[in-house]
Amino acid sequence: MSKFVLKRAANGVWFGLFTHLAHQGLKHGVSTRLGGLSVAPYATLNLGLKSGDDPHTVRLNRDLFCQAVGVDYARAATCQQVHGDHIHLVMADDAGRGARSHAAAVPASDALITAERGLPLILFYADCVPVLIYDPVRKAVGLSHAGWKGTVAKIGAKTVLAMGEHFGTQPADCLVGIGPSIGPCCYEVDAPVVDTLKASFCDTWQHLVVPRGDKWLLDLWHANRDQLEEIGVPRANIDISGVCTAENTALFYSHRAEHGTTGRHGAIICL
Template identity: 60%
Template sequence: MSKFVLQQAINKVWYGTFTSFAALGIKHGISTRLGGHSASPFASLNLGLHTGDDAEVVWHNRQLFCQAVGLTAEKVVTAEQIHGDSIYRVTATDAGRGAQHYDEAIKGTDALITNEPGLPLMLFFADCVPVLIVDPVAKAIGISHAGWKGTVAKIAQKTIFAMQRQFHTNPSDCLVGIGPSIRPCCYEVDEAVINKLSVEFDHWDRLVKPTGENRWQLNLWEANRQQLNEIGIRDNNITVSQICTADNTALFFSHRAEKGNTGRIGAIISL
């Protein structure tokens, strides 16, 4: 049985879930681009308010997605993602921040954590890696936005460290889901990226494949898995969706494949 399952809700929205999370009763989902109301090039379930799409249409799309997953859109907490490594602890007073208006989102943040029940955390992606985290023992969750900059900065690892400080999370207790994102064959990077990668990863050469002069294919999935292993998270607690956004633009938005003129999928999680 697949560990990441795509499904269609009653309201026609398509989204994916991790079976390990669902078994714990964790409400979560990763949207596709199917089932919304945005026009091209954002067709159709664009969830990003910063793409140039009509804000009212995006809000309607967010409501549809939350309805599909079984969460309340008005309570969703989002962030102004900047490809950094800042992590924010979400509390009840943050409910609704960024849900309808981009300028109300948590500033300069690429990961959210909480131990508040019924408080959905949502971030947005179009090739970057969604990393969803559940600590079923301390009853806490996290979500990280890991593009190449966030991956090199080890934001997924730092998110779990933040959960450890705030909620006494033991990394070995955590379940992690790595969502649809760009795979190595579609993701070529230059020497500037490799130089930064080689500083942060002891076995960086296992994460890349040379493709030509000063060009490499980078495996973001493996880089995130490797940094999670480093802090004690076992492979059998990590699920990688194995779905490439750039190869599947009929299902997902891809910044690279669509040359930046596209929408955003959303990843959402709630206790």
Template identity: 60%
Template sequence: MGEFMLKQSVNKVWYGIFTSFAALGIRHGISTRLGGHSTAPFLSLNLGLHTGDDAEAVWNNRQLFCQAVGLPPDKVVTAEQIHGNVIGQVTMADAGRGAKHYHEAIKGTDALITNVPGLPLMLFFADCVPVLIVDPVAKAIGISHAGWKGTVGKIAQKTVLAMQQQFNTNPADCLVGIGPSIGPCCYEVDEAVLSKLRAEFPYWEQLVIPRKKRWQLNLWEANRRQLREIGIGDTNITVSSICTADNTPIFFSHRAESGHTGRIGAIISL
């Protein structure tokens, strides 16, 4: 099983990598909030254009992050992200969509897949779960935005199945990285969310800890279990186990910062 580790680039940007991906030469990274140009409350490496931050500062931050990871910022493909389970297949014709202007991002989409070398996929997060997927055999990648709605909608699982359909991916070959996001220590949900979990996951009781009339939800485990269901082995799944809400000096957290904060980015490219 791989590990998740933070590192600092020569341009002073801090970001995380999955060692299992790095061993394959897959360029990727999950940003922190450290090393950017934005001012409070987006301090400082905010990568989200839809947050109310200065657009030029965000573009400068995206360039810094891409430079740190070693990927071209002008080719990055992003999505609108609406907490759904639509998956977009990306080709070189999409290069640069949403990289600098939010209105150019792929509409109504929360996961991206491609088999095009050198085409970076990037999504944005502030507590929701980044799920990065590599198929080293069929040479394909995917990335999913899995908040509670996406997790219940099994977007991570569906992303792998879309790769199977489009690129002949065998799920058993895939490596998966589950990035920093809100952990079961901090993520309380109510009956409305719990009812959705009950409907979709027979093992829902293994995903929650009761707390009076609320429950602590483990999104990491929910995503890991749905990936196991389609044949991805435990040794191929790396969970960072870093809670964004519990580490706001390093990561943005929508819940811990009352909704007024920036976004980290997760990026991956063949």
């Protein structure tokens, strides 16, 4: 059985990894707040260049996280995340794109896929769901940013399907890690969000929400797992970290729990 475990790197950075991916020798991780250089309210390992923190410190933090995972910061590729469902195919000449500058990042995308070795994909989060995807057969990786909009748009499933289109990935081969995000314990949403969920998850939406007063509690973790299972990723291959960011602001950044003034943790995946 796979697990999500926290590890302290030699440089003092704490990050989480999925044991089923680590057993494959895949370099990956989800950063925590621990081991960086930022001060409150961004303390300490803030990776978000758009968060209001000092950009120079954020770049140093990104480099520290990359060192901790064992990937090359200078080659990391990222995108300008917009809560959409566009997926960018990362090629060799995308290496380093957006690592040091938001303006240089791949525009308007919320998932990256690649078959390039030694080219780390990195995205940033504060409550949204990191979906890490590894195809050990075709040797390809994908990384998605799934808030409620991306989750309802099924960006995780679309990322696997895009890997199929470009690399021949079969969903049945994929190993997936669903990282820390705001959990079903804390993620209160309004009726209009539930209406979009109903339209997208016609048969299963009832299992993904619980009514609370005139609001709903939404389970982003299982909404992401369900859409992956629906396209053929075996449930046994999907690990949910089960860590709620809103309840663990000592370890992770939470947009909701910290009322918008906070940093970003990151997820990295690299062949």
